[in-house]
Amino acid sequence: MHKTNWDDFRFVLAVARMGSVSAAARELGVNHATVLRRVAGVEERLGVELFEKSVRGYEIAPEKLRLIEAAREVEAAVNAVERMAQAGEAPLAGVIRVTSTDTLCHEVLxxxxxxxxxNSSDLSFELLCSNAHIDLSRLHADVTVRPTFKLPDDLYGEIAGQMAFGFYAAEGVAEDHWLGQSGMIGRIPFAQKLRERLEKDGAAFRAAADSFLTLRSMAEAGLGRTMLPRIIGDRSRKLHRVHAPIELPPVPIFVASHADLADAPRQRQARTRIAAALEAEAEHLLGLTSEAA
Structure with a gap:
């Protein structure tokens, strides 16, 4: 059996991850034929058929799951080597990629x-706005700024502030008309607690969204009451705070990097500076400033 180049497995894993050749080609930045050729080459050299082709796309054959998992372990090891190699890069210059939620990307960062x-002519930033957890192990970002009660195991960082929440509505909105949280923001512990409480009280959910910025706009349109970070709720001229059906503790804001790069000078300096800047915004994030009142 001929030896298989690791680079060929990138194509196999992309198809396994994306579920189709076309999607894998887009992710890898190559054409459809290249993905087919590289996957077919791996299957020929290994003497196995890795995928079952159906109308649903490319699915991993059940008996080949262990082989795919082994390839994923190799991919993780290669990524770790690349991250460690980057750890020696020193000064804070060039483009720093920061990922955060849409609320923080819009209002704070x-x-x-x-x-x-x-303050530095050699430094610039790219903000990546997403409410989902971005896999920093794929080098999508240098730093993540996340409101969360606990960081996932692959991240290391420090708490740099807290974000306060409140309940808001436009004038004339009925007390039992509410907007729900969906997607990632719907998984926040007190978002789930709120839904349970409102369902128990017989509230009517008029609409839902996976973004607090979208929920604010929907609330301003009179669709229902909603929970919002105070930094966006208090700034609205069309909304006012309403009775809180549950208590909302402030959510810690972490500034973090991938654990493998925690001590790299570049990531450490970026985290330190961003954390210091967030600490200066403490009252703003808690909705205590005159601007937010």
Whole structure:
């Protein structure tokens, strides 16, 4: 059996991850034929058929799951080597990629990265806005700024502040008309607790969204009451705070990097500067400033 190049397995894993050749080609930045050729080459050299082709796409043959998992372990090891190699890169310069939620990317981080950029002509930032957890192990970002009660095991960071929440509605909205949280924000522990309480009280859910910015706009349109971070709820001229059906503890804001890069000078310096800037925004994040009142 001929030896298989690791690079060929990237194509196999992309198909396994994405579920189709077309999606894998888009992820890898190659054409459809290249993915087919590389996957077929691996299957020919191994003497096995890795995927079952159906109308649903490419599915891993059940008896080949262990082989795919072994390839994923190799991929993780290769990624770890690349991250460790980057750890020696020193000064805080060039483009720092920061991922955070849409709320923080819209309301807080732009002014912070603007100040940091002005203080260093060699430094710029790219903000990646997503409410989902981005896999930093694939080098999608240098730093993540996340409101959460606990970081996942693959991240290391420090708490740099807290984000307070409140309940809001436009004038004239009925007390039993509510907006729900879906997607990642619907998995926040007190979002689930709120839904359980409102369902018990017989509330009517008029709509839902997976973004607090979208929920604010929907609330401003009079669709229902909603839970929002105070930094966006208090700024709305169309909303006012309403009775809280449950208590909402402030959510810690972590500034973190991938655990393998925690001590890398680049990531450490970026985390330290962003954390210091967030600490200066403490009252704003808690909804205590005159601007938010």
């Amino acid at each position: 732009p002014s912070i990265v603007a100040r940091m950029s002005m």
